[in-house]
Amino acid sequence: MRKPLYGLMAEFATPEQLIEATEKVHSEGYRKVDAYSPLPIEELHHSMHLPDSKLPRFVFFGGLAGGLGGFGLLQWISQVAYPLNIGGRPLNSWVSFIPITFELTVLLAGLTTFATLIAMCGLPLPYHPVFNVPRFKLASSERFFLVIESEDPRFDLVRTREFLNTLHPHEVSEVES
Amino acid sequence: MTEAMRPYLDKMQTRALIVGVVGLIATAVAGAAHMDQLLRSYLVGFLLWAGVAIGSVGVLMLHHMVGGGWGVAIRRGLEASTRTLPLIAVLFIPIAAGLHGLYEWSHADVVAKDHILQQKALYLNPTGFYIRAVIYFVIWYLLATRLNALSKRQESEGYWAVRPSLQTVSAPGLLLHTLAVTFAAVDWGMSLEPHWFSTIYGVLFLVNQALSVFAVMIFTMTFLGTREPMKGVVSTQTFHDLGTLMFAFNMLWAYMNVSxxxxxxxANLPEEITWYVKRLNGGWGNVATVLFIFHFGVVFFLLKQRGIKRNPGLLRTVAAWVILMRFVDLLWVIMPAFSHGQENGVPVAHFAIHPTDLTAPIAIGGLWVAFFAFQLKKRSLEPLPLN
Incomplete structure (x- = not known):
């Protein structure tokens, strides 16, 4: 029995072709679409009409927690838990707390970025259907790919393939799920 | 320059000149009875706007070394700004003439009673001050002239013909420029309190000048960049990049100051800490808090937002705000130096803002912007590509 189809994959030779294709795919009404590229392409964000990432919000609150936590920790240590007279300086020596506060802000912001990004990307992901297409390994080196998933309400094996062929791809292949 | 721009620049020049002249008259009227205060206000105004012209030499050379689309967009503006150096040299004359009103080390009788100043007299003496000032201006002027001439050549011969020369000038030029700004910062600013010293002071001036430059260039670009011939070159992405650079230099301002x-x-050493005792207590202490919140905090959060950096109108407002904060920061750095009061052996700085503190920087700013607009009109505004 034939396995159900994950979608149709079009292969392009240049990033410009991929950007143009994603734009046309979007205006054609397809929404379950993903693009694969060996290098970051900033314009894809616009041509695919992706919403702005929510990542900065998480990072902001991670950094805020780090900063307040770091400063609070130092205040608690030096005023409550273990007050020490160091060279006659006040217990609230906020100037000398700046480096730790700064470091913890950066640390927690960084860790939040890492953890949130992993979670938002759905990693770890041991299996993905796109790798069933042998030529997809070129997505890591020199080729640009566009996949329209079969879940898309407008997906139709024959008509979608015809449409993808009008975008001048190098090749259109079926992706088994 | 392109004829389409001329009416706008003419208007900018006329208005700025009116502001400058009216400001000068107001400064003269308000300051006539307080010569010493007038000189101090003038010094702050001079350092603010000289910083833009001098900083432009540095940012221009930085662009020639590292490239980048942001530099292509503002290069014509930076070059026009470097061509205002003759005006800056002229504006320096009142400071040179008023040396005795500003710098206590210039008084022989003060030095005679002060052992530390005697030890420093080999460097801190009027003759040395004048000679060094001439050297700084010669360095900046020669670098600016050479870079402007190479730009002119690039118009006819193309980028690759002048690129080696641009870099041969800029690499050692950046070194010379950094040294000149460091020494100038020591001469013009740090020596106001001749007992005090800080090794980061020169770098602070260098960074602050670059910050002012980006603020002024963003302001100029939101005006020029939306019109021909720059329209196609100055994209949303360019404003985003310029905003990010201004953000980075604002961070550096905070970083250097906090360091x-x-x-x-x-360390809390008596010879060092007096500078902060004056500036973190009383009225000037409040100014320090204002600077932390409004120079660093507010600008940090505004420029963190992608939407603001990609909106020329909003970015222009932030740039204007940064210039205003640069002025407040200079007031905070310079003005407490003139307070010599003590309470129980602890130095105290008297907080006061005089009318000339506002009018002098506005007057000098008006004159500078008028001359800047004049220089923008003198040459093509067509961006010079990096290929």
Whole structure:
């Protein structure tokens, strides 16, 4: 029995072709679409009409927690838990707390970025259907790919393939799920 | 320059000139009875706007070394700004003439009673001050002239013909420029309190000048960049990049200041800490808080937002705000130096803002912007590509 189809994959030779294709795919009404590229392409964000990432919000609150936590920790240590007279300086020596506060802000912001990004990307992901297409390994080196998933309400094996062929791809292949 | 721009620049020049002249008259009227205060206000105004012209030489050379689309967009503006150096040299004359009103080390009788100043007299003496000032201006002027001439050549011969020369000038030029700004910062600013010293002071001036430059260039670009011939070159992405650079230099401003504070506060040495005792207590202490919140905090959060950096109108407002904060920061750095009061052996700075503190920087700013507009009109505004 034939396995159900994950979608149709079009292969392009240049990033410009991929950007143009994603734009046309979007205006054609397809929404379950993903693009694969060996290098970051900033314009894809616009041509695919992706919403702005929510990542900065998480990072902001991670950094805020780090900063307040770091400063609070130092205040608690030096005023409550273990007050020490160091060279006659006040217990609230906020100037000398700046480096730790700064470091913890950066640390927690960084860790939040890492953890949130992993979670938002759905990693770890041991299996993905796109790798069933042998030529997809070129997505890591020199080729640009566009996949329209079969879940898309407008997906139709024959008509979608015809449409993808009008975008001048190098090749259109079926992706088994 | 392109004829389409001329009416706008003419208008900008006329208005700025009116502001400058009216400001000068107001300064003269308000300051006539207080010569010493007038000189101090003038010094702040001079350092603010000289910083833009001098900083432009540095940012221009930085662009020639590292490239980048942001530099292509503002290069014509930077070059016009470097061509205002003759005006800056002229504006320096009142400071040179008023040396005795500003710098206590210039008085022989003060030095005679002060052992530390005697030890420093080999460097801190009027003759040395004048000779060094001439050297700084010659360095900046020669670098600016050479880079402007190479730009002119690039118009006819193309980028690859002048690129080696641009870099041969800029690489050692950046070194010379950094040294000149460091020494000038020591001469013009740090020596106001001749007992005090900080090794980061020159770098602070360097960074602050670059910050002012980006603020002024963003302001100029939101005006020029939306019109021909720059329209196609100055994209949303360019404003985003310029905004990010201004953000980075604003961070550096905070970083340098905090570094200096942490080191001096921790060591708590009498010869170093007096500078902060004056500036972190009383009225000037409130100004320090204002600077922390509005120079660093507010600008940090505004420029963190992608939407603001990609909106020329909003970015222009932030740039204007940064210039205003640069002025407040200079007031905070310079003005407490003139307070010599003490309470129980602790130095105290008297907080006061005089009318000339506002009019002098506005007057000098008006004159500078008018001359800047004049220089923008003198040459093509067609961006020079990096290929």
């Amino acid at each position: 200096q504070l942490i080191i001096m506060w921790s």
